[in-house]
Amino acid sequence: MKGLPTKNVLIAYPGMSMMNSNGLPAVMTGKLYDDILAAAGARNVFAGADTEMTSKLNAEQFAAADVQLLAIGLFTADDDLKDLAGQLFSTYPRWPAASGNQFVPVADSVYFGPLNYLAVEKIAKAVHPDADW
Amino acid sequence: MTSTVPTTVGAGDPAAQPPAPRRRPRRPALPAVIVLVAVLLAAMVAATAIGSVPLSPGTVLGVLFDRLTRRPAADPLADQIIWDIRFPRVLAGALAGAGLAAAGVCLQALVRNPLADPYLLGVSSGASLGAVLMPVAAPAALAGLGVTGAAFGTACLTVVVVFLLAQRGGRMADRRLILAGVAVAYLANAVTSFVQLSIAPGQLQGIMFWLMGSLAGVQWTALATMTPLVLSGIAVLLLSVRGLNGIAAGDDTAFGLGINVHWFRIRLLLAGSLLTAAVVSAAGGIGFVGLVIPHVARLLVGGDHRRLLPVALLLGAAFMVLVDLGARTLAAPSELPIGIITAVVGAPYFLYLLRRKEIG
Numbered sequence: 001m002k003g004l005p006t007k008n009v010l011i012a013y014p015g016m017s018m019m020n021s022n023g024l025p026a027v028m029t030g031k032l033y034d035d036i037l038a039a040a041g042a043r044n045v046f047a048g049a050d051t052e053m054t055s056k057l058n059a060e061q062f063a064a065a066d067v068q069l070l071a072i073g074l075f076t077a078d079d080d081l082k083d084l085a086g087q088l089f090s091t092y093p094r095w096p097a098a099s100g101n102q103f104v105p106v107a108d109s110v111y112f113g114p115l116n117y118l119a120v121e122k123i124a125k126a127v128h129p130d131a132d133w
Numbered sequence: 134m135t136s137t138v139p140t141t142v143g144a145g146d147p148a149a150q151p152p153a154p155r156r157r158p159r160r161p162a163l164p165a166v167i168v169l170v171a172v173l174l175a176a177m178v179a180a181t182a183i184g185s186v187p188l189s190p191g192t193v194l195g196v197l198f199d200r201l202t203r204r205p206a207a208d209p210l211a212d213q214i215i216w217d218i219r220f221p222r223v224l225a226g227a228l229a230g231a232g233l234a235a236a237g238v239c240l241q242a243l244v245r246n247p248l249a250d251p252y253l254l255g256v257s258s259g260a261s262l263g264a265v266l267m268p269v270a271a272p273a274a275l276a277g278l279g280v281t282g283a284a285f286g287t288a289c290l291t292v293v294v295v296f297l298l299a300q301r302g303g304r305m306a307d308r309r310l311i312l313a314g315v316a317v318a319y320l321a322n323a324v325t326s327f328v329q330l331s332i333a334p335g336q337l338q339g340i341m342f343w344l345m346g347s348l349a350g351v352q353w354t355a356l357a358t359m360t361p362l363v364l365s366g367i368a369v370l371l372l373s374v375r376g377l378n379g380i381a382a383g384d385d386t387a388f389g390l391g392i393n394v395h396w397f398r399i400r401l402l403l404a405g406s407l408l409t410a411a412v413v414s415a416a417g418g419i420g421f422v423g424l425v426i427p428h429v430a431r432l433l434v435g436g437d438h439r440r441l442l443p444v445a446l447l448l449g450a451a452f453m454v455l456v457d458l459g460a461r462t463l464a465a466p467s468e469l470p471i472g473i474i475t476a477v478v479g480a481p482y483f484l485y486l487l488r489r490k491e492i493g
Binding site for chain 1: 184185186209210213214217218219347349350461466467468
């Protein structure tokens with residue numbers, strides 16, 4: 001991914017909003033998630049934040065985030081990907097990702113484990129759709 | 134949760150100091166009202182301007198001007214933060230504070246106990262039970278209610294149960310009302326605790342934050358439900374100030390003033406409970422506001438409800454707006470539950486009241 005322009009990516013799990021005290025989607029921040037995004041040629045929109053950020057995040061910070069691509073996490077099999085992404089985009093229409101409906105689904109692959117390469121590949125393809133894959 | 138244990142000390146005790154009007158020099162309310170209106174407005178402006186995303190006062194004013202004149206937003210991000218996040222929250226804080234203060238004034242007069250607060254009748258505990266049950270036990274048909282709707286429904290149900298238990302020979306007895314409220318509150322708390330034990334650990338944090346009180350999730354939709362309920366309850370009480378003076382002085386006095394004591398007490402119970410349920414279902418359990426604010430207002434303008442109620446409303450509104458501002462700035466970017474801050478302020482005052490009562 002070297003030399004390619006990067007994008008700010010938000011990894012959010014709307015179905016895990018119970019992890020946030022303000023009812024916002026759980027967001028994945030911290031070293032592992034930053035590394036996955038970096039490997040995909042992207043940058044965590046909350047890069048450098050600790051893993052506890054998901055519980056502290058408030059609506060103002062969420063609205064002010066510069067989200068160019070939404071990596072939307074599916075928490076349960078019943079989660080409707082397009083519906084969840086649409087709800088976030090309509091709630092935060094100022095995000096650059098909202099205007100272009102830019103999102104990519106992820107699930108367990110962003111958690112630490114052997115499936116991380118899947119997350120890297122999916123996000124990289126969404127961040128750099130014009131690259132030679 | 135700070136607010137689920139009802140305050141019953143001195144209930145029905147003849148030695149308790151009732152919040153009835155006493156013979157004392159009349160304290161004019163107008164200066165206090167003017168000052169409190171100014172404080173409330175200043176608090177609302179400050180709370181709208183201050184937040185985790187820094188925005189200049191000019192930007193804040195620009196957003197409000199654009200919205201009020203229906204012009205397109207010059208800065209969409211500032212518009213969303215000010216109009217969709219901060220402003221509903223500030224309004225909800227003012228309404229919650231006014232509602233809890235009014236409920237406190239009402240219930241202290243109703244049960245003639247200066248230590249009564251809006252949670253005396255188990256309303257908060259009932260609301261908490263509904264909020265906790267909703268995510269784990271509600272059938273899909275009720276899912277549209279949301280946590281707020283479920284909390285309001287169980288709060289109202291709790292009031293009905295307490296009211297029925299308080300009946301004796303077709304009359305509502307003070308002591309039975311308080312004891313019924315205490316019993317139902319403890320039962321609801323026990324079920325709430327049991328449910329909390331059985332839910333996923335990840336769900337606990339959100340629920341605990343709600344139980345301790347928070348305005349973080351308030352949006353225009355919640356405000357649309359809360360506002361008419363709170364304003365209706367306040368209107369009923371403002372139209373009942375003469376009766377409140379009578380009932381606070383005793384049933385005989387109220388009867389002598391031509392008040393139908395039984396029905397008037399039911400009216401007060403419904404108004405106080407409606408106010409509490411509306412606030413708790415939107416903002417969670419916020420303790421001590423309904424206890425402390427009426428007493429501070431009494432210190433300012435005396436016990437005559439014609440002056441006490443308006444002053445308590447304004448004082449409660451300003452207090453809650455400032456407390457919420459503190460909740461989201463003291464530990465920024467994290468938010469503190471409002472109940473923690475109100476308890477830090479209210480608990481010492483509550484102990485002071487207890488001590489003064491013992492000395493008296």
